Amino acid sequence: AAGVIQSPRHLIKEKRETATLKCYPIPRHDTVYWYQQGPGQDPQFLISFYEKMQSDKGSIPDRFSAQQFSDYHSELNMSSLELGDSALYFCASSEGQSDEQYFGPGTRLTVT
């Protein structure tokens, strides 16, 4: 079965650079969630989209922005990267307002 696709899987950036993470949800899923998991930490919710509109916002820094496109894929844009942004970034998708979220493999961002 098709799963959530995230790209790139690994990304190394320097401080103050920008990064763009991409998420391709499972076909027919119209809801996307972004989570950030720091080293040894639990995943923290950043932001979500339903039908291309922002549906909820969590602890997302102002330096980050995200959007969902007409094909339902989503991109997380991160600017002025800081060392503390080094983390695993997960995307999850669901169908409508379903209670089940399916997670992608994550993008590991390392900021040096």
Add this chain to the structure above:
Amino acid sequence: AQSVTQLGSHVSVSEGALVLLRCNYSSSVPPYLFWYVQYPNQGLQLLLKYTTGATLVKGINGFEAEFKKSETSFHLTKPSAHMSDAAEYFCAVSLQAGTALIFGKGTTLSVSS
């Protein structure tokens, strides 16, 4: 506000022994409860969930959990541990369908032969 507390950041069992991972939640309304498993360098996989109905829920890989409202608990169990069960386990809660998950700090399960 919702929150999740997982008691024990690390649990070690022998192969064939009972697995018990504890989770307590705090929620102002009847919550949706989930257990996810994370293997090294992989994403989160849903093990099981409780939304409404039967309080004992069965999941994949022989795991099950019981929702106990009076104890605000949702502990995860498996009668007999396998080496392949070694992973990080996260308990999570959400207010309603279609909303963000709030995760506990996770419990690392180690299984020895």
